[in-house]
Amino acid sequence: MRNFEYARPETEVEALELLSEHGGNTAVLAGGTDLMNLLKRDVIQPARVVDIKNVSSWKGITHHDGGVLIGANTTLDEINEHALAADYRSLIDVIEGIRAIQITANGTLAGDLCQLPHCWYFRNGYGLLAMKDGESLVATGDNRYHAILGNSGPAKFVSASRFAPSTIAWDAKIRVATLTPSEREGVERVVREEWLPLEYFFQTPKTNSQGVTVLKPGQLITHVWLPAASDTRSATYEVLELCGLDQPQASAACCLGIDGGVVRSAKIVLGHVAPTPWIAYEAAKWLVGQPLTADIAETASRMALAKATPLSHNDYKVQMAETAVRRALLKATNQLGEVL
Numbered sequence: 001m002r003n004f005e006y007a008r009p010e011t012e013v014e015a016l017e018l019l020s021e022h023g024g025n026t027a028v029l030a031g032g033t034d035l036m037n038l039l040k041r042d043v044i045q046p047a048r049v050v051d052i053k054n055v056s057s058w059k060g061i062t063h064h065d066g067g068v069l070i071g072a073n074t075t076l077d078e079i080n081e082h083a084l085a086a087d088y089r090s091l092i093d094v095i096e097g098i099r100a101i102q103i104t105a106n107g108t109l110a111g112d113l114c115q116l117p118h119c120w121y122f123r124n125g126y127g128l129l130a131m132k133d134g135e136s137l138v139a140t141g142d143n144r145y146h147a148i149l150g151n152s153g154p155a156k157f158v159s160a161s162r163f164a165p166s167t168i169a170w171d172a173k174i175r176v177a178t179l180t181p182s183e184r185e186g187v188e189r190v191v192r193e194e195w196l197p198l199e200y201f202f203q204t205p206k207t208n209s210q211g212v213t214v215l216k217p218g219q220l221i222t223h224v225w226l227p228a229a230s231d232t233r234s235a236t237y238e239v240l241e242l243c244g245l246d247q248p249q250a251s252a253a254c255c256l257g258i259d260g261g262v263v264r265s266a267k268i269v270l271g272h273v274a275p276t277p278w279i280a281y282e283a284a285k286w287l288v289g290q291p292l293t294a295d296i297a298e299t300a301s302r303m304a305l306a307k308a309t310p311l312s313h314n315d316y317k318v319q320m321a322e323t324a325v326r327r328a329l330l331k332a333t334n335q336l337g338e339v340l
């Protein structure tokens with residue numbers, strides 16, 4: 001591991017100041033459960049690591065603007081145990097699926113959303129696009145865990161976030177904070193905040209210097225906001241290879257509004273199938289106006305994967321992703337036990 005400065009700010013302004021120095025070559029440390037791996041393996045080389053755990057205004061879960069606000073320092077265990085989070089069933093499904101107390105005790109929701117890909121080429125130093133001598137190592141190599149959607153460009157990794165599908169399905173927003181640049185010496189820099197719909201947070205890089213999110217150097221997520229749960233039904237279904245700690249091979253989350261047995265609103269988001277979380281617009285639109293039966297869920301799952309373009313070793317993932325969509329829909333409507 002290389003040397004780096006370690007800073008532990010206590011206020012938002014202090015944290016943003018520390019992050020914006022060194023030309024923005026800094027890294028946020030939340031739970032540290034993934035960041036420490038990246039540092040140890042030399043995948044990233046920040047000049048300074050800014051540990052945000054002591055920023056008290058970024059801690060906890062509160063009511064906010066008709067919904068619920070989760071601070072960037074809130075651990076997954078704290079979310080799981082909090083009464084305000086109980087109605088967001090699809091998030092709780094993810095926490096229950098992690099099955100590792102070390103991760104749930106330390107890991108955070110914002111840290112998960114900002115997780116870098118677990119592509120083995122990327123983690124072994126070949127960059128996000130995994131190129132060598134102008135060739136894609138993914139296209140010609142072992143691509144069994146890579147993208148089956150959105151993979152026509154140079155990026156073929158899958159988005160690593162486990163919470164992105166469920167939070168995007170909830171139409172979550174994130175608060176992104178930045179310090180305004182100093183215009184003149186002696187003029188105080190102020191915090192600029194932007195509330196960004198989470199579905200616009202992720203991006204597919206076209207070069208190795210682009211990131212997997214729209215965050216710029218010196219910016220970070222301070223909070224995640226979820227709208228009121230009201231009568232929405234939600235679920236996440238993850239297909240995991242191992243019974244213990246594991247990355248899903250495919251996942252799907254949905255939020256459904258159901259009235260008189262008929263779907264009135266639907267949002268379906270897949271994870272671990274594309275370089276960004278993948279919103280299945282057509283399948284969700286088709287569901288509206290229908291009763292959610294097992295047959296309807298099956299058809300919607302096929303529609304969600306209809307445009308899949310698997311690579312040489314991962315066509316098995318198409319069926320897994322279809323299964324994840326179908327089971328998420330059935331789980332949200334309490335029918336999963338009947339078909340398993």
Ligand SMILES: Cc1cc2nc3c(=O)[nH]c(=O)nc-3n(C[C@H](O)[C@H](O)[C@H](O)COP(=O)(O)OP(=O)(O)OC[C@H]3O[C@@H](n4cnc5c(N)ncnc54)[C@H](O)[C@@H]3O)c2cc1C
Pocket residue numbers: 027028029030031032033034035036037072103106107108109110111112113114115116160161162219220221222245246247248
């Ligand atoms: C042994 C081990 C196994 C793991 N296995 C799995 C697994 O099977 N499945 C899985 O999904 N994950 C796994 N993880 C990854 C990780 O634990 C989770 O993704 C966790 O939720 C990350 O949260 P964190 O708070 O620890 O993030 P950190 O590790 O602190 O940060 C993760 C990334 O996000 C950035 N970041 C953190 N907070 C913010 C913020 N507020 N704003 C902007 N950027 C931020 C960091 O700079 C870093 O790049 C594993 C980790 C370990 C150590």
